[in-house]
Amino acid sequence: DGGITQSPKYLFRKEGQNVTLSCEQNLNHDAMYWYRQDPGQGLRLIYYSQIVNDFQKGDIAEGYSVSREKKESFPLTVTSAQKNPTAFYLCASSIGGTPNTEAFFGQGTRLTVV
């Protein structure tokens, strides 16, 4: 089945630790995105990538890092510099560059700092 897969579904982090969230897609999409969702708020863009080996900061990139070494993969690292990392993280992909581009979302990773 084609789709976008995030792992793990739940993740617990101790303060001061870095953690990496996985996002893989087999839709042959060029563009990939990471969003953060907090209760009562719209999704906020962390990072996005339009092609392999290139990525851009979104609106709330501080304390996060990404890589795009392969078209299929766009992992997100939440570093210790992120002061409030507890949230629901969503990865998405899209063909990109077309007027009716639709973003397909993964099932999300819920990160909790303990």
Next chain:
Amino acid sequence: KNQVEQSPQSLIILEGKNCTLQCNYTVSPFSNLRWYKQDTGRGPVSLTIMTFSENTKSNGRYTATLDADTKQSSLHITASQLSDSASYICVVSARGSARQLTFGSGTQLTVLP
């Protein structure tokens, strides 16, 4: 700044009833508008996508409308079912923007038996 406002923030209805959710946007230049359904703890799933020239589009019991002049959209749900309980998110795409998507904060719909 591009913005998408949704109302109401939450809504409770009885099974079988109809309801309408609202979305106002200030995204420019406008490319398209999507409504997504997000079940608790899951990723959003697209319901409809509307471009500038489309006024109405249906997907089963879901009917979306778009007024590009007033920059308003609505999502009408007919004969609601318990499985309609979810957050409904309005997402607007800006033409030519690499960031592409501006999200509303969603309307949390609860359908009671």
